[in-house]
Amino acid sequence: MLFLLATFALSRIISSNEKQEVMVVTVATENTDGLRRLRKSAEKFDINIHVLGMGEDWNGGDTRIERGGGQKIRILREWLKQQKPNDDVLILFIDAYDVVFTAGLNTILERFHDHFGDKRILFGAEPYCWPDESLAPDYPVVEFGKRFLNSGLFLGYAKEVYTMVTLRDVADDDDDQMYYTMIYLEKKLRDDLKIGLDSMARIFQNLNGVVDDVELQFDDEGNALAYNAAYNTHPAILHGNGPSKMHLNYLANYVSRSWSSKSGCAICETKANLNMKMLEALARMDYPKKKLVLFIYNSQRSNIKTVMDFLSEYGTLYFSKKIINGVLAIDEREARQEALLKMFTNFWGALSSNGYYARSEDYVAIVQRKRIGVWNAPFVTSAVLINKEKMGEMKTPYFYDKTLDVDMSFCRWARDKGHFMYVDNEHYFGFLIVSDDYADIVHSGKLHPELWEIFENRELWELRYVHPDYHKLLEEGVEVKQACPDVYDYPLVSERFCKEIIEEMEHFGKWSDGSNKDERIAGGYENVPTRDIHMNQIGFERHWLFFMDEYVRPMQEKVFIGYYHKPIESSMMFVVRYRPDEQSSLRPHHDASTFRYTRYNCTVAADQVGYAMMFPGRLTHQHEGLPTTKGTRYILVSFINP
Structure with missing residues (x-):
């Protein structure tokens, strides 16, 4: 028994290693972006593609929206008649504009012989009976998987393939899928030609109707694989038939050795010798x-x-x-700072069923530059580079669909006509400014409306209003100075912020009178009164809370190790004004907060604009404001996590 098993295994290995000639064929009358992508994916696996019909007029109809494609059969038939391949040569036919390889011919042949050894022709399968739903009852039942034929991908021996494409007359505008379907549904022809379907996507994956089943996986070397979760298979060829082309574009950003989880973008520019x-x-x-x-x-x-x-x-x-x-390369902190909080970008990673924005699985990773590369996207806007070779085809893309905004019309035209749109995040070029609500802020009477833009234009706001030295102190190993024990003095906001928030408060002008009576607070009594204006009085409370959570809290977590409270809470945030002729000082007191000095007999000059003092507010750090003897001094106070 052991000897027989060993002999069988040896003959199996010899058989599988025999050289099998495969001719890979497609029909394309134009050199589109889709065809170029197909060729590049084939080159990654050393696959040579015979492109038939280039330069011919296409008379096969618009197969995106109507029946057609018979011209492909006619061109393939003529080519086979001319080439006269040996009967045992395998013909791999693939559609040209919406197909990519994810594996090489050795993998395809191995799966063909292992799983479909009794077949002479193998078609891909799909979940829809197209183009004639009424034929569904005539289809043979399959044990498991999809049962309807798709004509975009098939593999077969030359003899049987030639017989199949010459069985009946076909006009250029006839439907190619209907042609093959009628042959498959005729039991005698199906049995004579030994036609089968790849119902579980072991080789061929038609994406229409199953995009939720097909996802990305990465092997141990970091290479991206298409994974059919429904059948636990890794198809070798992907076909974005029907409305599934955007999902193919997404997968094609990774598969075919385009992007690796270990080495990143494989199609981005490599070393260039600057002569x-x-x-x-x-x-x-x-x-x-x-x-x-x-x-x-x-x-x-x-x-x-x-x-x-x-x-x-x-x-x-x-x-x-x-x-x-x-x-x-920029370090991680800089990269994160460059990513916009709202993920507002000039591209969409996916489209919803109604043609508007949907977030793709990799959208955040691309925006935050955790995945760097060149990405095929369904929608781009605002800043777009267009290859001059495309310009001749762009007659009226902005008028293509007048029911849509101009940018959406342009992108729909590009998608429908097979022009790929790419996003390149290899380098940081800048950011977009959101101006949707700016006019409303201006009309509300704000003196400096830019102060209120922290949500809409986070990055621009930071450039204007965060102290330029702030981020340096957050770096690991950089010490934050203590003016007194547990009193941290560090740069927080810019001089521009200080100037504008002061001007905004003076513009508002409703300073409290400095008495203990204060109707703005619960109970109406202020134990340690100041002349101040609260943030909520000028409509800035929500913005300042967000600022503290994003910029004060990280510093607090660095210096007061072990204390964590997210998000920051505060009900008292205000700007105080000190003048010699008004209120010039503040008596010793504690604040109603968890973290925020007479105890240490320590005096801090507090003479650096935009610097923050952060210290515990209760029990240990009683403090006071020393007299202002000349001019006007402003401080911004926040009682945090009271």
């Missing part, structure tokens, strides 16, 4: 250099010397110059 002659050609341009602004971005360490040598010789001749030697 000195290229720069010298730039210097020889017949145009006054004093009218040119020179911008050079260099991403390769090996090119730094070349760039600097060029600058030493020619740099002074230009009106201005900016050189970025972007060799080192």
Whole structure:
């Protein structure tokens, strides 16, 4: 018994390693983005594709919305008649514009022989009986999986394939799927040609109707795989038939060795040798250099010397110059700061069923640059680069669908016509400004409406109003100075913020009278009164709470280790004004807060604009405000987590 098993295994290995000739064929009359993507995916697995029909007029109808495609059968038939391949040659036919490979021919052949060894022709399967639903009862029952034929992918021996495509006459505008369906449904022909369906997507995955079943997985080497969760299979060829093309675009961003969980983007630009002659050609341009602004971005360490040598010789001749030697990647903190809190971007990762925004699985990772690469997206707007070769085809894309906004019309035109739209997040180029609510803030009478933009334009707000040294102190290993024991003094807001919040308070003008009676607070009595204006009086309470949670809390967690309270709570946030002729000081007191000095007999000058003092508010840190003897002093007080 042991000897027989060993002999069987040996013959099995020899059989599986025999060279099998495969001719991969597609029909395409135009060199579209989809065809270019198909070819690139094939090249990753050393697959050569015979592209038939290039340059012919397409007479097969618009197969996106109507029957058609018979021209593909006619072209394939003529090619097979001309080529006369041997009977045992395998013909792998694939649609041209919405297909990608995820594995090589060895994998395809192995699965074909292992799972479909009794078949001479194998079609992909789908859940819909198209184009004629009435034929569904005529389909043979399958034990498990999808039971309806799809004509976009099939694999078969040349003899049987040629017989199949020459059985009946077919016009260019006939439907190719109907042609193959009628052959498959005729039991004698199905048995004679030994036609089968890949019902569990072992090789062919038609995506229409099953996009929720097909997801991404990454193998041990980091390579992306398409995974059919319903059948626990990893199909080797993906077909975005019907309305599933956007899901194919999403998967194709990763599969075919396009993106790795270990090494990242595989299709992004690799090392480039910046030749000195290229720069010298730039210097020889017949145009006054004093009218040119020179911008050079260099991403390769090996090119730094070349760039600097060029600058030493020619740099002074230009009106201005900016050189970025972007060799080192930005660190994690900078990358996170660059991501907008609201994830407001100029692209959508997916579309909903009604054609509007939907969040794709990888949207946040792309925006936050946790996944870096070039991504096929269904919608882009605001800042778009267009290949000049496409311009000739763009007759009226903004009028393509007048029921939509102009950008949505443009993108629908691009999707329908097979033009891919890509998002490149390899480098940080800038951010978009949201202006939807800005006019309302202006009309509300705010002196500095930009202060209220922390939610809509987080990044721009931070550039304006957060102290430029704030983030440095959050870095690991950087010490935050203590002015007194447990009194931390650190840069928090910019001088611009201080100036504008003061001006905003003075513009509002309703300062309290400094007495113990205060109707603004619960109970109407203030134990330690000041002349102040509360944040909620100017409509800034929600904004300041958010600011403290995003910028004060991280510093608190760094210095007061072990205390965690998210989100920050506060009911008392106000700006106090001290003047020699008004209220000049504040008596010793405790605050009603958990963290926020006469105890230590410690005096802090507090003379740096935009700096925060953070200390415990109860019991240990009684404190006072020393007299203001000249001018006006303003402080912004927040009782946090009372």
